[in-house]
Amino acid sequence: xxxxxxxxxxxxxxxxxxxxxxxxxxxxxxxxxxxxxxxxxxxxxxxxxxxxxxxxxxxxxxxxxxxxxxxxxxxxxxxxxxxxxxxxxxxxxxxxxxxxxxxxxxxxxxxxxxxxxxxxxxxxxxxxxxxxxxxxxxxxxxxxxxxxxxxxxxxxxxxxxxxxxxxxxxxxxxxxxxxxxxxxxxxxxxxxxxxxxxxxxxxxxxxxxxxxxxxxxxxxxxxxxxxxxxxxxxxxxxxxxxxxxxxxxxxxxxxxxxxxxxxxxxxxxxxxxxxxxxxxxxxxxxxxxxxxxxxxxxxxxxxxxxxxxxxxxxxxxxxxxxxxxxxxxxxxxxxxxxxxxxxxxxxxxxxxxxxxxxxxxxxxxxxxxxxxxxxxxxxxxxxxxxxxxxxxxxxxxxxxxxxxxxxxxxxxxxxxxxxxxxxxxxxxxxxxxxxxxxxxxx
Amino acid sequence: xxxxxxxxxxxxxxxxxxxxxxxxxxxxxxxxxxxxxxxxxxxxxxxxxxxxxxxxxxxxxxxxxxxxxxxxxxxxxxxxxxxxxxxxxxxxxxxxxxxxxxxxxxxxxxxxxxxxxxxxxxxxxxxxxxxxxxxxxxxxxxxxxxxxxxxxxxxxxxxxxxxxxxxxxxxxxxxxxxxxxxxxxxxxxxxxxxxxxxxxxxxxxxxxxxxxxxxxxxxxxxxxxxxxxxxxxxxxxxxxxxxxxxxxxxxxxxxxxxxxxxxxxxxxxxxxxxxxxxxxxxxxxxxxx
Numbered sequence: 001x002x003x004x005x006x007x008x009x010x011x012x013x014x015x016x017x018x019x020x021x022x023x024x025x026x027x028x029x030x031x032x033x034x035x036x037x038x039x040x041x042x043x044x045x046x047x048x049x050x051x052x053x054x055x056x057x058x059x060x061x062x063x064x065x066x067x068x069x070x071x072x073x074x075x076x077x078x079x080x081x082x083x084x085x086x087x088x089x090x091x092x093x094x095x096x097x098x099x100x101x102x103x104x105x106x107x108x109x110x111x112x113x114x115x116x117x118x119x120x121x122x123x124x125x126x127x128x129x130x131x132x133x134x135x136x137x138x139x140x141x142x143x144x145x146x147x148x149x150x151x152x153x154x155x156x157x158x159x160x161x162x163x164x165x166x167x168x169x170x171x172x173x174x175x176x177x178x179x180x181x182x183x184x185x186x187x188x189x190x191x192x193x194x195x196x197x198x199x200x201x202x203x204x205x206x207x208x209x210x211x212x213x214x215x216x217x218x219x220x221x222x223x224x225x226x227x228x229x230x231x232x233x234x235x236x237x238x239x240x241x242x243x244x245x246x247x248x249x250x251x252x253x254x255x256x257x258x259x260x261x262x263x264x265x266x267x268x269x270x271x272x273x274x275x276x277x278x279x280x281x282x283x284x285x286x287x288x289x290x291x292x293x294x295x296x297x298x299x300x301x302x303x304x305x306x307x308x309x310x311x312x313x314x315x316x317x318x319x320x321x322x323x324x325x326x327x328x329x330x331x332x333x334x335x336x337x338x339x340x341x342x343x344x345x346x347x348x349x350x351x352x353x354x355x356x357x358x359x360x361x362x363x364x365x366x367x368x369x370x371x372x373x374x375x376x377x378x379x380x381x382x383x384x385x386x387x388x389x390x391x392x393x394x395x396x397x398x399x400x401x402x403x404x405x406x407x408x409x410x411x412x413x414x415x416x417x418x419x420x421x422x423x424x425x426x427x428x429x430x431x432x433x434x435x436x437x438x439x440x441x442x
Numbered sequence: 443x444x445x446x447x448x449x450x451x452x453x454x455x456x457x458x459x460x461x462x463x464x465x466x467x468x469x470x471x472x473x474x475x476x477x478x479x480x481x482x483x484x485x486x487x488x489x490x491x492x493x494x495x496x497x498x499x500x501x502x503x504x505x506x507x508x509x510x511x512x513x514x515x516x517x518x519x520x521x522x523x524x525x526x527x528x529x530x531x532x533x534x535x536x537x538x539x540x541x542x543x544x545x546x547x548x549x550x551x552x553x554x555x556x557x558x559x560x561x562x563x564x565x566x567x568x569x570x571x572x573x574x575x576x577x578x579x580x581x582x583x584x585x586x587x588x589x590x591x592x593x594x595x596x597x598x599x600x601x602x603x604x605x606x607x608x609x610x611x612x613x614x615x616x617x618x619x620x621x622x623x624x625x626x627x628x629x630x631x632x633x634x635x636x637x638x639x640x641x642x643x644x645x646x647x648x649x650x651x652x653x654x655x656x657x658x659x660x661x662x663x664x665x666x667x668x669x670x671x672x673x674x675x676x677x678x679x680x681x682x683x684x685x686x687x688x689x690x691x692x693x694x695x696x697x698x699x700x701x702x703x704x705x706x707x708x709x710x711x712x713x714x715x716x717x718x719x720x721x722x723x724x725x726x727x728x729x730x731x
Contacts, residue, residue: 073695080483098698101484214676216696264570265588268679269595274569281571410696418680421592440697 027062028342031075031086033329034065038136041364048358049349059342072406075099084336087343091132093123093327093396094216097403104333105129106344108351115356117387119394120367123328126401132330133350135359137367137386139326139394140224141312142187143279143297144179144286148194148203149311152176161201162193169198169260179286182316184225187286188253188262194285197261205283209275210254210263214417216409218271221288222416223325223397226250228318233399233408233437240437242412243430246320251429255420268421282306288315291365294382314389326394328367367394404440411436477705483698496705505681506706509689516596516685517665520603525657527604528611529649532619533641539616550613552606560606561673568598592679599671599683603664611656618652619645651725658721662714686710 032042046061064086066074072095078085079102091099108130112121116134124132152158153176166174166189174189182190191207192198198207211218231246257263264270264278276293278284280303289297300307315324331350337343349355353375356366360376360383367390368376373383399405412433419429477496479489500506531549539545555563568589570576579586589598622645630640668687677684677692684692686706694703 070695076483076695080486082487098483212679214679214681265586266568266570266590268592269565269590269675274565277569277572283571404698407697410692414677414681417678418682421679421682423592423680423682 027058027060028088028339028346029062029064029086030331030343030346031064031066031089032331033071033090033136034068037363037365038329039065041359041362042135044362045350045355045359045364046346048355049346056342058339059345061346079103079334082336084334084338087334087337087339088331088347089334091124091330091332093401094220094405094409096124096126096131096332096401097405099332100126100131100403102335103131104335104337104340105131106133106333106347108133109348111353112351114369115351115353115372116367117369117391119326119390120328120387122396123326123367123401124330124332132328132332133347134328134330134366135350136329136365137291137326137390138328138365139291139324139386139389140221140288140315141291141294141324141385141389142179142182142286142315143289143293144311144313145204145284145306145309146311147309148285149176149179149190152190152193153178161199162189165189165193165198169256179311180313182313184228184250184253184316184318187316188257190286191257191262192260195260195262202285204285206264206278207262207285208257209270209278209284209287210257210267211270211272211275212254212258212263212267212417212420213269213271214413215271216406216413219409219412219416220325220327221290222250222254224288224315224323225253225318227323227325227395227397228316228320230318230320233397234441235398238441240434240441242437243434247430248426251416251419251426258420268417279303280306291382291386312385314385314393322393323395324389324393326367326390326396327400399441402441407440408437411440473704473708476701477708479701481700481704483700486700492701496701497709500702500705500709503702505684506689508681509684509686512682512684513665513667513686516600516603516667517661517663519600520607520664521657521660523600523604524608524611524660525615525653527608528613528656529615529653531608531612532615533645536616536619546613546616550609553609555606557606557667557669558673560602561670564598564602564670564674590675592682595675595678595683599675602670602674603667606670607660607663611660614652614656615649618649622648655721655725658717662717666710666714 030042030046032039042063046063049055050060071090072092075089076098079089079099082102091103108121109115112133120134120137121130123137124130124134152162159176162176163173166172166185169192170185170189172185174186176190176193177186187208194202194204194207196202196205211221226244226247226249229246229249231244231250232241235241258267266274270278272290272293275287275289276296279287279289280297282305294312296302297306298310298312314322316322331347333340333343333347350359353372356368356372357376360366360368360373360380365383365386368383368387369391370387373380373387377384399408402408415424415429415433415436418424419426424432475491476489478491478493480492480495481489552560567573567575570586575589576586588594626644626648627640630644635643665685666687667685668691671683671685672688672691675683677688687710690703690707690710693699693706
């Protein structure tokens with residue numbers, strides 16, 4: 001009897017194992033971006049897809065996640081090892097070229113262009129092919145203290161002081177303006193004016209907070225400035241053109257602000273969280289920051305000191321126009337997908353108006369066209385400028401989706417921070433960046 | 443019975459040997475092959491042998507030498523500070539620890555924290571707007587130094603590392619100090635030796651081998667530092683806080699230079715191995731003297 005029980009147990013265990021294996025092979029397994037609103041939104045979208053009457057049992061979506069820390073390094077190792085543990089996986093604009101050898105292009109729904117627009121679709125393209133369905137869009141807003149700017153605009157004596165400071169530090173007497181009309185010089189003048197070390201009457205300790213840590217994401221934040229000066233990575237012929245006046249002036253502006261104490265002393269170790277903490281403490285007048293910070297910085301519970309006092313606009317204008325770096329997160333198809341057909345069907349559905357509205361209503365941040373965003377504007381007013389800014393000001397550097405794009409960002413982060421820290425001259429930094437980029441992008 | 447004894451040791455050792463071969467031996471062999479190959483993420487399974495090119499590239503790379511210089515300086519300074527502080531605590535607080543042994547557990551606590559968590563903790567502690575340290579600096583002095591600015595970052599990192607790992611050096615020194623036979627101290631005392639002379643001529647020479655071992659262990663740990671520095675400062679402005687381990691990580695994952703990274707890791711391995719052999723020889727020579 002005991003022997004039979006043991007055999008039965010073994011048989012049951014084997015059957016269960018086989019059932020689990022066949023189930024996991026049948027389902028569409030998606031590796032998503034863990035934690036935060038992206039995970040919540042993807043869960044809601046996959047549940048909606050699974051609940052659809054025309055979704056076959058074999059096409060049901062299962063989600064898997066691993067930690068955010070080193071996510072892209074781990075993903076690269078998995079893909080390079082030929083994993084088939086997931087069918088669709090997370091993609092980011094700056095890493096598409098790196099992952100493209102391990103992925104297959106996909107087809108989106110027929111109305112994808114009406115849903116996203118060209119600028120957003122291009123964040124998931126490489127070599128002219130669509131490698132991913134866009135899910136979330138990241139860009140930069142300029143966050144500023146409305147109360148401080150309003151007070152400045154209403155005070156003649158303050159305006160005069162503002163003009164004196166801008167003339168002394170920038171060589172030009174400027175007058176305060178509405179933030180939506182700022183040039184980068186106006187931004188710099190405001191940052192200097194609201195710095196206590198320069199203007200003892202300033203209500204804030206610093207005029208701005210620059211994220212200057214040697215980190216690739218910080219270079220993305222910086223990029224909107226050289227781009228508005230006409231800067232790019234490569235020209236039309238594919239030559240590296242980073243050693244340009246556009247980059248030179250932009251790098252000098254950051255250094256001028258840092259050297260004159262307009263940004264916190266430890267800015268060379270600052271990234272997203274540190275900058276938010278500085279702004280949230282009420283000691284900074286304006287800053288460039290990712291759109292993802294809007295929720296926290298306008299929430300009275302998380303940042304009570306500045307609650308109700310924060311305005312957001314697109315980054316300032318330069319001689320060549322107004323720009324904001326954009327990059328997208330999305331889902332792409334693993335070359336070794338076990339359920340390729342099912343994965344393709346889910347990706348296609350994700351780019352339909354039905355799916356993006358579910359995704360948006362559940363916390364995601366897709367970049368949507370005016371027509372589509374209008375359907376969710378009531379619940380998600382923050383998505384309205386996202387689509388607007390993306391289509392009007394969004395840019396991706398020429399070469400920004402190449403196989404070595406991440407390495408280029410890393411290289412620029414290293415060399416530019418070396419200049420800002422005073423460890424090398426501007427010429428040295430740009431020469432090294434140019435030669436390093438030529439090596440990487442050859 | 444004899445036959446049983448003959449096979450007993452190999453059988454008992456087999457699981458450990460198999461484990462080491464699978465989890466250390468195999469990756470080590472793969473690393474050695476990669477270090478002599480042209481290799482990318484696309485060709486991980488089909489590396490193309492290319493001789494000593496990767497080693498030549500690494501040895502000609504100024505960033506490698508900058509990282510080696512940082513690691514060497516960091517390892518030497520932190521190991522020296524930790525040993526000095528550990529020795530000081532072991533000798534001068536020994537009477538206290540004898541009476542209150544539970545204090546040993548308290549002093550060991552920093553070692554229990556994961557280095558990455560220590561880096562994260564100090565990101566908060568040193569932040570100008572949320573950290574307690576700058577807060578009190580502003581209250582007391584009206585200003586706060588730039589703890590993580592390019593001028594002070596090395597000092598800050600050394601202090602953080604020293605605070606976390608001094609307990610390790612202390613523990614070894616304390617055990618060595620307590621292990622000195624009481625009759626030696628009594629004899630020296632009868633001969634009129636005061637505390638300082640006794641420390642210099644009796645206790646320190648007896649503790650020296652332990653201090654040397656503590657120094658070398660801490661030096662090796664400091665030389666290959668990664669977690670706390672990477673979490674706190676990354677590779678630093680202009681790569682100024684890039685240790686050897688950070689150099690290898692960046693080359694491998696961020697720049698995709700797998701051959702360079704693996705060759706650098708092989709060089710690091712050989713350097714550490716040589717150091718361990720020297721330490722081991724010195725210990726043996728001293729033991730046999």
